[in-house]
Amino acid sequence: RALAAPNSRRTKQALSALKDTFERKFGVSPIFYVRAPGRVNLIGEHIDYCGYSVLPMAIEQSILAAVSVNSSGQIRLANTDAQYQDYMVSCSADIFIDRNNPKWHYYFLCGVKGVQEAFGITELAGMSCVVDGTIPPSSGLSSSSALVCCAGLVTLEANQKYMTKVAIAEICAKCELYIGTEGGGMDQSICFLAEAGTAKLIEFQPLRALDVKLPNGAVFVISNCCLEMNKAASSYFNIRVVECRIATKMLAKARGLDFSRFLKLAQVQTELKASLKEMLLLVEEMLHVEPYSREEICKVLGITMEQFSADLLSDNTQHLTQFKLHQRAKHVYGEAARVLHFKSVCDSEPADSIQLLGELMNQSHISCRDLYECSCPQLDQLVEICLKSGAVGSRLTGAGWGGCAVSMVPRERVEYFLQAVRDAYYLCDPLRAAMEKQSLFVSKPVGGAAVLLEH
Secondary structure, eight states: OOEEOOOSHHHHHHHHHHHHHHHHHHSSOOSEEEEEEEEEEEEOTTOGGGTOOBEEEEEEEEEEEEEEEESSSEEEEEESSTTSOOEEEETTSOOOOOTTSOOHHHHHHHHHHHHHHHHTOSSOOEEEEEEEEOSOTTSSSOHHHHHHHHHHHHHHHHTTOOOOHHHHHHHHHHHGGGGTOOOOSHHHHHHHHOBTTBEEEEETTTTEEEEEOOOTTEEEEEEEOSOOOOGGGSSHHHHHHHHHHHHHHHHHHHTTOOGGGOOSHHHHHHHHTOOHHHHHHHHHHHSOSSOEEHHHHHHHHTOOHHHHHHHHOOGGGTTOOEEOHHHHHHHHHHHHHHHHHHHHHHHHOOTTHHHHHHHHHHHHHHHHHHTSOOOOHHHHHHHHHHHHTTOSEEEEESSOSSSEEEEEEEGGGHHHHHHHHIIIIITTSHHHHHHHHHHEEEEOOOOOOEEEOOO
16 A cells, blocks of 8 residues: 655645545545546667566656545546546446547546456445546556556555555556456556656566666657547557567467467577577567558468457457568667666666666667657657757657657756747747647656545
């Protein structure tokens, strides 16, 4: 159970405003609050669901919830943003989540349902909850996963259940599948395991988080390209998950392994006892650059079209006819190597560490853009502007197809950098100019999700 007092003036102000909203809405005072931070992934994009380590940090922007527990037999949800409608569900009802209609309250209910099923709770405690958020939605800073994690922690506290941070992170990673997102667990892991002042190397199977000391001479700046991308509302994200799953099976088959045992690219590497460099060579040797058809994949694997659709595709990828296996696998193995190199540089602190880390970030963006094809023209333009404005490294962060870039900027250049990006990307466009204040900011690592007490 993570109990904490609000640790910044901004958080205290946000809680005070949230309390006022809660009292106006429900006529009583909240009895506890929960904060779940967003995150920025410094390097390691789209590889957590392939079994590889990632390197994120939690950010100050977060999801906040004010909660009271009662005997109403209902869970009543409200949001401080008027565009998000109120919702109510019975505590004894089977919680329904419509993955074809990913509204805000369904993300919250993912967290509720995950905890309910983990403990076998037949009737949840009644509660009223008002949710607020300072993470720009659909921006690649994990607003949706932070909402799921917030709901999971709210449900634990309201029902007086307790578990380790690792356990609740794993539950929240699995329960986001209810909304249809086949993620790998990075967002939920950093949300709970983050610590102030340090980034984290998140490893999977078993889940653990290792401190990564970032260089003192640089700061990380987040910039939003102002194009939203909702992972659950589109199939882009799950298409990449599926392509990596198929590439896994094709590489396993090519090396004479029982491909039915493998779902993640990391599993093939482990089984072959190969290095990441050797896996990249295997991709070049065994997977052709041209897209694969369903027919070719079925022929190589010796499976029927029906088996292909049932075993390899997800609900929102049944329409796919072509699959870029070479490009996706090459990105994953290359990006996994960049993560390890990034941590190694941070650990050894060479004199040119900022330049080395910046180059790794630049390589990551190029790979995301050209091999994984998860960028977009607005993000590419923003990254180019960031580099011209003094960043030593800049890359998309989050799922991509919109959302944010993260840039590493020498500390002495940060004010110039912010003004240059403001002028070149935001102020020249009325829509972006209106969003600039919440779209361009310096970030530092903060602590993970916690139950907050007013005093």
